[in-house]
Amino acid sequence: MKTDDLxxxxxxDTTTDPSxxxxxARYLPVAMLVSFVALWLALGPRDDLxxxxxxxxxxxxxxxxxxxxxxxxxxxxxxxxxxxxxxLWVLAVPMFAALGAVLWALQTTPSEGWQxxxxxxxxxxxxxxxxxxxIPPVAAFLAAFKSGAxxxxxxxxxxxxxxxxxxxxxxxxxxxxxxxxxxxVTWYGVAIAIVTAASAILGSRFLRW
Amino acid sequence: MNGPDDDWPDLLKAGMAGDARAxxxxxxxxxxxxxxxxxxxxxxxxxxxxxxxxxxxLMAVHSKRHTWRxxxxxxxWLYAITRHKVVDAFRARGSAIDLPVExxxxxxxxxxxxxxTERRDMEKLIGMLDQRAAGIVxxxxxxxxxxxxxxxxxxMSEGSVRVxxxxxxxxxxxxxxxxxx
Numbered sequence: 001m002k003t004d005d006l007x008x009x010x011x012x013d014t015t016t017d018p019s020x021x022x023x024x025a026r027y028l029p030v031a032m033l034v035s036f037v038a039l040w041l042a043l044g045p046r047d048d049l050x051x052x053x054x055x056x057x058x059x060x061x062x063x064x065x066x067x068x069x070x071x072x073x074x075x076x077x078x079x080x081x082x083x084x085x086x087x088l089w090v091l092a093v094p095m096f097a098a099l100g101a102v103l104w105a106l107q108t109t110p111s112e113g114w115q116x117x118x119x120x121x122x123x124x125x126x127x128x129x130x131x132x133x134x135i136p137p138v139a140a141f142l143a144a145f146k147s148g149a150x151x152x153x154x155x156x157x158x159x160x161x162x163x164x165x166x167x168x169x170x171x172x173x174x175x176x177x178x179x180x181x182x183x184x185v186t187w188y189g190v191a192i193a194i195v196t197a198a199s200a201i202l203g204s205r206f207l208r209w
Numbered sequence: 210m211n212g213p214d215d216d217w218p219d220l221l222k223a224g225m226a227g228d229a230r231a232x233x234x235x236x237x238x239x240x241x242x243x244x245x246x247x248x249x250x251x252x253x254x255x256x257x258x259x260x261x262x263x264x265x266x267l268m269a270v271h272s273k274r275h276t277w278r279x280x281x282x283x284x285x286w287l288y289a290i291t292r293h294k295v296v297d298a299f300r301a302r303g304s305a306i307d308l309p310v311e312x313x314x315x316x317x318x319x320x321x322x323x324x325x326t327e328r329r330d331m332e333k334l335i336g337m338l339d340q341r342a343a344g345i346v347x348x349x350x351x352x353x354x355x356x357x358x359x360x361x362x363x364x365m366s367e368g369s370v371r372v373x374x375x376x377x378x379x380x381x382x383x384x385x386x387x388x389x390x
Contacts, residue, residue: 001264001331001332001335001347001350001351002321003240003260003263003264003267003321004237004321005350005351006264006267006268006331006350007233007236007237007240007267008233008349008350008353009346009349009350009374009378010232010233010236010267010268010271010378011229011230011232011233011236012229012349012355012356012371012374013271013371013374013375013378014227014229014232014371015371015372015374015375016225016275017275019275080276081276081277081278081281081286082273082276082286082289082290082293083281083285083286083288083289147275148273148276149269149273149276149290149293151289151292151293208297208386209269209272209273209382209386
């Protein structure tokens with residue numbers, strides 16, 4: 001087929017696909033519902049949920065994870081433009097906030113208690129649950145990102161993973177009773193990092209065009 | 210500095226709003242620039258392979274046209290897509306190339322060769338589509354029928370033809386991803 005013929009055919013293809021934002025609006029609510037219901041049925045909410053959602057530091061877990069979600073999603077969306085330069089350093093902001101929480105915890109916890117606060121009792125549950133709860137949102141982000149034109153598919157995959165992992169963690173926090181930043185910044189952080197890495201690998205193949 | 214590419218953004222905007230003639234004019238206008246960029250690096254691989262890559266880039270521009278924000282400059286967007294596809298295309302064909310986007314603006318545009326050799330790559334991919342999809346692509350592309358005329362000939366509505374054409378191009382892009390040799 002000559003190039004002119006191809007152009008003629010392309011010209012008749014006037015159908016437009018939904019934008020990545022439209023796809024997100026379609027997929028993300030469903031994904032979050034699935035994760036939420038899964039958490040509720042499998043692990044159940046913490047007993048003192050109402051208290052936890054209105055007091056500090058438990059609320060900090062939701063605030064920090066949602067901040068990370070927002071920043072990584074906005075960066076991810078920006079990176080879907082092929083000419084975009086995404087200011088990835090912005091990710092440092094929620095990370096510094098988390099670090100701040102850790103420093104605060106170190107200040108306010110007696111040093112004999114650091115080890116215990118860090119280890120907590122539920123590391124394994126945390127490390128398994130957050131990645132599992134992240135699967136629906138990460139899938140939603142990857143599906144939405146695919147309609148874009150990222151020239152850095154691994155990075156875009158990583159951002160999808162970071163956003164989805166952060167959401168998974170925010171949802172997990174409805175069950176988790178570990179309130180010390182020494183625990184949750186560490187272990188939620190590790191869990192999110194695992195999801196980020198896995199999604200970067202997935203994205204490097206899936207987000208090619 | 211005024212140049213012949215000043216109307217590209219307007220053509221693409223009109224095309225995205227539904228003006229098929231403007232859109233074809235846009236694709237026709239950008240082809241020589243893309244061809245120049247591809248040939249600047251791909252000379253050693255021959256003009257035939259280069260034209261395959263030009264067609265790859267045009268398909269990518271088409272399928273990702275919605276990622277151009279209409280208030281953003283067009284050239285950087287176009288160059289970014291071109292560069293991404295060209296590097297990919299050459300790498301997939303066994304030849305890693307170095308392609309700094311800063312050099313694109315200086316490349317001379319090139320017209321297609323007068324020799325009307327059918328591009329085999331695209332033909333091969335079209336052959337992998339289902340019969341009806343392949344037929345629609347050929348009737349519109351090669352024979353120059355409109356979607357309405359094609360629909361009449363095949364006993365389909367114009368809308369169904371357009372949907373089938375759209376899916377065909379998506380399938381071609383996916384086949385291209387997997388089958389580049």
